[in-house]
Amino acid sequence: MQLYNYHRSSASFRVRIALALKGLPYDYQPVHLVRNEQLAADYAARSAQRLVPLLVDGDHAISQSLAIIEYLDETHPEPALLPADALGRARVRSLALDIACEIHPLNNLRVLRYLVKDLGVSEDAKNAWYRHWVEGGLEVVERRLTSEPQTGRHCHGDTPGLADCLLVPQIFNAQRFDCRLDGLPTVMRIFDACMALPAFQAAQPSACPDAQD
Amino acid sequence: MQLYNYHRSSASFRVRIALALKGLPYDYQPVHLVRNEQLAADYAARSAQRLVPLLVDGDHAISQSLAIIEYLDETHPEPALLPADALGRARVRSLALDIACEIHPLNNLRVLRYLVKDLGVSEDAKNAWYRHWVEGGLEVVERRLTSEPQTGRHCHGDTPGLADCLLVPQIFNAQRFDCRLDGLPTVMRIFDACMALPAFQAAQPSACPDAQD
Numbered sequence: 001m002q003l004y005n006y007h008r009s010s011a012s013f014r015v016r017i018a019l020a021l022k023g024l025p026y027d028y029q030p031v032h033l034v035r036n037e038q039l040a041a042d043y044a045a046r047s048a049q050r051l052v053p054l055l056v057d058g059d060h061a062i063s064q065s066l067a068i069i070e071y072l073d074e075t076h077p078e079p080a081l082l083p084a085d086a087l088g089r090a091r092v093r094s095l096a097l098d099i100a101c102e103i104h105p106l107n108n109l110r111v112l113r114y115l116v117k118d119l120g121v122s123e124d125a126k127n128a129w130y131r132h133w134v135e136g137g138l139e140v141v142e143r144r145l146t147s148e149p150q151t152g153r154h155c156h157g158d159t160p161g162l163a164d165c166l167l168v169p170q171i172f173n174a175q176r177f178d179c180r181l182d183g184l185p186t187v188m189r190i191f192d193a194c195m196a197l198p199a200f201q202a203a204q205p206s207a208c209p210d211a212q213d
Numbered sequence: 214m215q216l217y218n219y220h221r222s223s224a225s226f227r228v229r230i231a232l233a234l235k236g237l238p239y240d241y242q243p244v245h246l247v248r249n250e251q252l253a254a255d256y257a258a259r260s261a262q263r264l265v266p267l268l269v270d271g272d273h274a275i276s277q278s279l280a281i282i283e284y285l286d287e288t289h290p291e292p293a294l295l296p297a298d299a300l301g302r303a304r305v306r307s308l309a310l311d312i313a314c315e316i317h318p319l320n321n322l323r324v325l326r327y328l329v330k331d332l333g334v335s336e337d338a339k340n341a342w343y344r345h346w347v348e349g350g351l352e353v354v355e356r357r358l359t360s361e362p363q364t365g366r367h368c369h370g371d372t373p374g375l376a377d378c379l380l381v382p383q384i385f386n387a388q389r390f391d392c393r394l395d396g397l398p399t400v401m402r403i404f405d406a407c408m409a410l411p412a413f414q415a416a417q418p419s420a421c422p423d424a425q426d
Contacts, residue, residue, distance in 0.1 A: 048357045049311060060300055064314070067306035074299040086287040087273055093280035097313075098262060101277070105318035114345070121332060132327070144261045 002027040004046065004054040007208035009033060010104060010169035011065040012053040016208075017165045018069040020199035022076050026055075030210035033109055066100055069162055081161045092156045095144060095163040099170050103137035107173065127177060134170070134179045138187060141167070145186040153193050160194055168194045172205065215240040217259065217267040220421035222246060223317060223382035224278040225266040229416035230378045231282045235289050239268075243423035246322055279313055282375055294374045305369045308357065308376040312383050316350035320386065340390060347383070347392045351400060354380065358399040366406050373407055381407045385418065 003019065003026045005012030019026055031037045031052050038050045046061055047054050055062045055071070062068050073081045082089050105111070107130050115121040115129060145151045155163035171191045174181060181188060194200045205211060216232065216239045218225030232239055244250045244265050251263045259274055260267050268275045268284070275281050286294045295302050318324070320343050328334040328342060358364045368376035384404045387394060394401060407413045418424060 048360070049315070049353050051315075062300075062303045062307060064307035064310040066310055066314075067303045070306060071299055071303040074302065086284055087275075089287065090275045090280045090284040093283060094275060094277035097277040097280055100310075101279075101313055101318050102262070102264075105314050106324065111319065114342070115332075118345075119328075119332065119334060119338060119342070125332060129327070129332070132331075140262050147261070 001025075002029050002056040004029045004031050004043070004056070005052045006031050006033045007205040007210045007213075009052050010173050011051075013169035013172065013203060013205065014065045014165045015053045015055065015068050015072075016203035017160075017168065017200055018072050018081060018162075020203045021079060021081065021160060021165075022072060024072070024076060028209050030208075030213065032210070032213055066096060066162075066166075069165060073162070079159065081165065083156060083161070088150065088156060091148070091150055092161055092163045095141065095155055096166045098137065098141055098144070099166040102140070103133055103170060104173075106133040107177075130177050131179045134174045134177065138170070138174065138179075138181075138184055142184045142187045145190065151186065151190075154190055160197065160199070164190065164194050167191065168200055214238075215242050215269040217242045217244050217256070217269070218265045219244050219246045220418040220423050220426075222265050223386050224264075226382035226385065226416060226418065227278045227378045228266045228268065228281050228285075229421075230373075230381065230413055231285050231294060231375075233412035233416045234292060234294065234373060234378075235285060237285070237289060241422050243421075243426065245423070245426055279309060279375075279379075282378060286375070292372065294378065296369060296374070301363065301369060304361070304363060305374055305376045308354065308368055309379045311350065311354055311357070312379040315353070316346055316383060317386075319346040320390075343390045344392045347387045347390065351383070351387065351392075351394075351397055355397045355400045358403065364399065364403075367403055373410065373412070377403065377407050380404065381413055 001024065003015060031043055037043060038052060044050050047063060049063055051063065053065055053068060055068045062071055069081060082092055112126055115126050145155060150156050152158040154160045155167060168191060201207065216228060244256055250256060251265060257263050260276060262276055264276065266278055266281060268281045275284055282294060295305055325339055328339050358368060363369050365371040367373045368380060381404060414420065
């Protein structure tokens with residue numbers, strides 16, 4: 001398998017964690033987002049969205065980080081990243097979507113660029129926007145993780161899964177943009193539990209082959 | 214089952230379509246977003262996110278439209294809304310996420326409110342923002358639906374599924390905000406095929422009990 005991705009893309013980071021948790025080897029194919037390599041003709045020929053990550057498995061290319069992780073979980077079931085029961089699966093998916101739909105889309109590079117270039121928003125207002133959606137979104141995740149009995153050492157029980165694959169990259173982003181994290185004891189406890197594991201260490205941006213680019 | 218939702222919420226609309234396609238009866242519980250009923254104490258006690266839709270099935274509440282639809286598909290498998298094969302499932306999920314993560318989050322009510330109230334964006338600039346993300350995002354969906362051989366009468370083959378549940382509400386939104394749709398022949402062909410079906414007709418905003426609110 002090849003993974004087209006970028007070290008600092010948090011959607012890419014999610015997939016790298018899933019691959020590492022499953023112990024699956026892959027070719028790391030860097031796509032430099034800040035240099036707009038995702039818009040170049042050769043990459044656009046692979047990716048209709050001109051987005052990373054993109055997983056190539058044999059003749060097939062799969063886009064969208066959550067779809068990739070579900071695919072990996074179906075084709076390489078052990079260790080499972082989703083619970084066996086429908087209610088548990090619904091909970092994990094909804095936690096993942098609380099991050100993937102409510103937080104991350106508002107804060108990716110092209111949105112921040114639009115705020116600055118098209119709307120003429122100041123650097124301070126852009127950073128306030130970023131923190132607004134991250135902090136409000138993570139408060140929701142904290143409320144759920146604290147109140148829902150299925151939370152364990154990780155987001156769902158005591159083993160890392162899909163929701164943890166989403167949570168950790170979002171915290172990396174929050175830290176980069178100096179978001180408030182002190183009101184999130186359960187989120188940060190789970191973040192620390194994840195980062196104690198070799199799979200999360202190996203997948204983090206600073207460990208990537210393109211980390212210096 | 215009870216569905217807490219709002220007639221004009223496109224995430225709610227997705228779930229209504231799925232329930233209708235499966236022929237599942239439910240109690241329609243309106244939550245008026247423009248009046249901020251989602252923030253009221255009684256609703257906040259149910260929903261950590263203060264968002265619609267929320268499906269209540271017995272003692273369990275499930276949030277996030279995609280997680281709800283996957284749950285319905287697992288607990289009421291016929292008719293299936295996801296293909297049987299892993300690659301097909303990945304394709305349908307990634308199409309759904311192209312809408313749920315790349316288009317819709319940028320254009321929901323709270324984001325538009327932030328643009329106007331916190332960033333002081335004009336009505337024209339707000340509408341341009343809306344159209345920018347919808348039109349660019351739907352171009353991606355069009356490119357995929359036109360080029361990928363699995364597209365049929367519907368987004369994946371000849372029966373409606375998860376991706377169609379996402380596509381139709383997004384087109385309703387695009388029409389409300391006068392987005393350009395003339396460059397989207399495959400998208401609009403599939404939209405028309407969906408709207409010819411009773412399930413999509415029954416689920417549309419104008420057919421909802423709270424349509425006049």
